[in-house]
Amino acid sequence: MSTVPGFFDSGFLRQRDDTATELMDDHDGDVAALARTYERFRLVNAVVSNQRAVYRRWVRPCLSPTETRRVLDIGTGGADLPRALLRWARADGLRLEVTAIDPDARSLDWALAQPADPGLVLRRVSSSELADAGERFEVVTSNHVLHHLDGHQFGALLADSERLAADGGIAVHADIERSRYGYAGFALGTLPFSRNLLAGSYIRADGLTSIRRSHTAAELAAVLPPGWRVRRGIPSRLEVVWEADA
Template structure:
């Protein structure tokens, strides 16, 4: 594919795993293998150290739980990793993962020793619960969700995240580029057989934002950060 094909987001592409009728076995394998893929490409260890650890250590010091919400949690691997990292820093963690797809939640709930509460819900469902006295979260995150969203859905998720997070929001995604596309096409080969990882991953890259595209779509007080060459973060920094 020529570099001209990356000049803008290809929002007409749809990922195979988003089809309700997709092959269930290939979908399960895809969701399970995300645990390896995210370890390799998503950089959440660095994101935790840079953005979440200071808050986790403060919660550990004052003896209150660190409350984390993962929007579009998929199979739960990112959220479970953050729980482990925060607990290693001495924090008690109260974590919730939400996803509208029951197939994803089934994988999360089947994870041995999972420590988060997984719910089938949209972010707006949790915003509605705030009116009933539900507690807000210290940190709201997502991983590889933004590129799935059209403009209206993006605005909704950002607005909901702002309402749900009393301290910090970090949405992590891919930074679109032909180099990212080529590197993933080669690197994913050993993990791809019997799954949607290759096709959907390449489609994800073509649907993804560049930092310059995403920045104007963010509300005031948000910023786009580049934690790595192929990554971007939409961050609403900590509130006092």
């Protein structure tokens, strides 16, 4: 628990630390460590991100066994979420295409080097470029993106999401909720794996930094534009949601 001095101080994590920087955001960082981070995201996110809950609650109800529906994953990183969504949709006999986008060429290069997955479209493009081009999706989503954004970027993402899901779609952006419980849980839960499964990756250090950068439900509710709402999930999860027909 010594990763951040002052953890036991009553004020620790009371305020969002938007000045903290994640190691994987350093474009001059260790390429091998970044690759190992993308590789292990699939395992870690399966535990901490509750991606299956996002699929069951938001994606699966929009899918069809006869018509291909489209999902957009913004800031996809190594594209572990899109691959999971496609795997679950196939198991349910539903037709799905996931467009996964990220402005970081490093993540797209890594994702493109992995085995092809039917229904997965990887593009280095921004959400605003897709919206300007008239692209539309049944579901617009992201995972662990919101805490990376400043105020202007946050507002732009929500505005883009509304345009991209305008024709009866939904947008749901999932992220961590900042809390001492979540921080302690991640710190203790990853400690046994720091010298084996997570060794040589950025996951443990950046995960703790992510929690410090993340919002609380009250903080997000105070800044969301009309039509958006925030709901809590487990474990220490937040979902920022917009529904075209709501």
